[in-house]
Amino acid sequence: MAAATGNVVPVYVDCTSSESFSDLKSKYDVKGYPTVIYLDPEGKQIKEMGSREASAVTGEINGVAKKFPGRPTFWMNSAKGAATYAKAAKKKVAVYVAKEDADPIKVTQTLSKNLADRKTKLAWTWELGTAKALEARQVESAPAVVIYEVGEKETDLKMLGKVQGDDPKLLNEGIDEILKNAKK
Amino acid sequence: MRATFLIVAAALVAAAPLDHAGKIDWVRDPNFGLAKAKLEGRAAMLFFTADW
Numbered sequence: 001m002a003a004a005t006g007n008v009v010p011v012y013v014d015c016t017s018s019e020s021f022s023d024l025k026s027k028y029d030v031k032g033y034p035t036v037i038y039l040d041p042e043g044k045q046i047k048e049m050g051s052r053e054a055s056a057v058t059g060e061i062n063g064v065a066k067k068f069p070g071r072p073t074f075w076m077n078s079a080k081g082a083a084t085y086a087k088a089a090k091k092k093v094a095v096y097v098a099k100e101d102a103d104p105i106k107v108t109q110t111l112s113k114n115l116a117d118r119k120t121k122l123a124w125t126w127e128l129g130t131a132k133a134l135e136a137r138q139v140e141s142a143p144a145v146v147i148y149e150v151g152e153k154e155t156d157l158k159m160l161g162k163v164q165g166d167d168p169k170l171l172n173e174g175i176d177e178i179l180k181n182a183k184k
Numbered sequence: 185m186r187a188t189f190l191i192v193a194a195a196l197v198a199a200a201p202l203d204h205a206g207k208i209d210w211v212r213d214p215n216f217g218l219a220k221a222k223l224e225g226r227a228a229m230l231f232f233t234a235d236w
Contacts, residue, residue, distance in 0.1 A: 008229045011217030012210035015234045024214055025232065035232040041225045043218050061229065070226035077220075081209040104219030126220075128213040 007065040008038075009077070038064045074119040075108065075126060083154040086123035092182070093148040093157060094122040094175070097129045097137050107143075114168035118175050122147065139164060145171060147178045 013021050015033060024030070028037045028045060036049035038060070046064060049057060076082035082093045098107060104126065112119065127133050129142025137146045144164040148157040160182045163174030211217035214230065221228035 008227050009217050009221040009224070010208050010210050011214050011228055011230050012208075012212055013214055013230055013232045014212075015232055016236065021214065021232075024230070028230065028232075030232045033232055033234045037230040037232070039218070039221065039228045039230065041222050041227065043222070043228075046227065064227045064229070068225060068227045070224040073220070073224050075220055075223075077209040077211045077217075098213075098216070104213075104216045105222065108219060108223060126213065126216045128216070 007068065007070050008061055041068055041070070073108075074112070074124050076123055077125070079125050079127070079157070080154065082123040082125040083148075083150050083157060087150045087154050089123065091121065091123050092160065092179070093150060094118075094124045095137060095146045095148070096124060096126050097133060097139055097142045097144045097146065098126060099129055099142045102129075102143065110168070114172065115175075116172070118172065121179070122175075138162070145175060147175065147182075149182065 013024060015021055015025065015030075028035075030037070036057070038046045038048075040046050046067075047060070049060060076085055079093065079095055082095070085091070086093045096107075096111070098104070108126075127137070129139075129144070134140070134142065137144070138159065139146060139162055141164060143166045144162055146162040147160045149160055150156065151158060161174070161178035163171055163178070165171065210231075211220060217228055217230075220226075
């Protein structure tokens with residue numbers, strides 16, 4: 001069933017801190033938790049979860065997914081997802097650490113245009129460059145690309161190298177250098 | 185709230201993309217999630233929750 005319904009993008013909105021995501025909560029009039037909202041690809045609300053019954057919720061998700069079958073991109077939902085795919089496809093993982101004010105549409109379109117075959121050579125995912133994320137990824141500033149090799153387990157990520165900055169030429173050269181060194 | 189959370193979570197696990205540990209492969213940055221949905225022409229499912 002997971003494969004059949006992989007056509008929704010599941011977004012976890014952690015509102016534990018009351019100030020978190022106030023714009024989203026206000027936009028979709030979220031008054032309590034948990035609340036599930038379905039949006040079409042343009043961000044327009046389709047419906048709110050109508051039932052708390054597990055089978056009905058599954059049916060709702062299936063129905064929404066069926067309306068928008070979508071197309072694949074090179075982006076994975078998370079580093080874990082990217083690692084799973086990378087391990088199966090014998091690739092390396094690339095984590096794009098974005099500036100906090102980055103526009104994901106613009107950035108992904110620019111990367112898509114500039115990365116050439118590096119898009120498919122690596123399993124890509126996106127992380128917001130919060131202070132916590134920068135520390136975890138061992139980068140001083142965003143944007144940055146950190147490349148990992150996946151170990152025995154998908155959770156074992158070994159950093160091969162990182163490239164900071166958003167100059168496409170430098171980014172590509174940095175990625176190529178990391179991949180070249182990894183082969184040695 | 186805990187019981188409702190568990191029921192909803194179980195349903196979502198049954199219907200969403202899973203990672204290697206059998207958990208939902210969540211996008212944690214809503215801006216990226218909405219952009220990804222737009223780029224891929226897919227629906228997004230926003231799961232608002234809080235751990236109190």
